[in-house]
Amino acid sequence: MIFTLARRTQRMNSSAIREILKLTERPGVLSMAGGLPAPASFPIEALQRACDQVLSTQGAAALQYAATEGLPPLREWIARRLSQSAWQVEASQVLITTGSQQGLDLVGKVMLDEGSPVLVEQPTYLGALQAFAPYEPVFRPWASDAEGPLPSALSKAEPARLAYLVPNFQNPSGHGIADARRREIAQQTRRSNTPLLEDDPYGELWFDAPPPPPLAAHAPEQVIYLGSFSKVLAPGLRVGYIVTPRGEHPGTLALRAKLLQAKQASDLHTPALNQRIIMQLLDSGFDLEGHLETVRVRYRAQRDAMATALARHLPAGCTWQLPQGGMFFWVTCPDGIDTLQRLPSAVEAGAAYVPGVSFYAGSAPGQVNTMRLSFVTLSPSEIDEAVSRLARCLV
Ligand SMILES: Cc1ncc(COP(=O)(O)O)c(C=O)c1O
Structure with a gap:
């Protein structure tokens, strides 16, 4: 055949x-x-206790179909935690995804056409290249210096459909982008009107000092941010999130609606059981x-x-x-x-x-x-x- x-x-x-x-x-x-x-x-024992608790007290809801957006208290928890930095996030901006890898796929699906230019760091996360490639973009190397990606690459004359970066302890290079460069990139993002995809699964894994605020804090209307519980709790849970840009601009609302529809078509929702286990863990006095x-x-x-x-x-x-x-x-x-x-x-x-x-x-x-x-x-x-x-x- x-x-x-x-x-x-x-x-x-x-x-x-x-x-x-x-x-x-x-x-x-x-x-x-x-x-x-x-x-x-x-945290296997804490997850086991949370799992037992969820199944004994909310088993039916945890095993039923659920909302595509994700569990409301978990979206609120994520918004609150991210708002501890210089960035203010509303729960309505948060879409729970099946790992941040799904976030990459959904963003590719709703934003990229054949031939769309996508700026990527050199080197960059291989899984992002894999997620975007089927949507047939043209990858444009994002020139950089010792401080990180160059803001000047975000150009109004040659606009990129999307600019993708991993600001903290990047996979694969381990490098982080300092605060000054983040502000410059964010400023240029606004000037050039380039949507930025900020992928941040490693931000919590700092050794000496927490990283500076995300680029999203400096250009909240322009940045799509991806986060994940994979490196914070465990990757097998497959729970991540997209934070869509702030504001009620029609373009922002359309992006949010299309991401939601794309997720619906892809997997209806991220496993409710896993979302509830995480929520139970966070609510039960677990020392995160x-x-x-x-x-x-x-x-x-x-x-x-x-x-x-x-x-x-x-x-x-x-x-x-x-x-x-x-x-x-x-x-x-x-x-x-x-x-x-x-x-x-x-x-x-x-x-x-x-x-x-x-x-x-x-x-x-x-x-x-x-x-x-x-x-x-x-x-x-x-x-x-x-x-x-x-x-x-x-x-
Ligand atoms: C930069 C980056 N983004 C996204 C992911 C995907 O992570 P997950 O889907 O487990 O949240 C990874 C995984 O290693 C990664 O290194």
């Missing part, structure tokens, strides 16, 4: 990361390739701040272990910056080292990473000498061993 597939499927590729993850399941491989949070950080602090302390120690191991083992000429939060180091090797080519020998030696080339969009030439290393799923001593194995494959 020949199935004629839609043209858009030609733009769908299986994630290089997923393929690599399969390889790294081999016994003995110390993987720095995954983008997964540390399982030890999941204490929990986040435990995760930060844990990840900071792993970050420090990797920084020490990189300095101790990597050959001369390799460079990296110390991430101030999140889960990743981004390493640039000397010219002439192709990290994709070296991956099989690294896996053979028992260490895995993601070659940097996977994170560059479409026609932009990827930097073949870069790689992403996750520090959150290995213990400090495993990190030392993994980096030492890796180093032997880079000489």
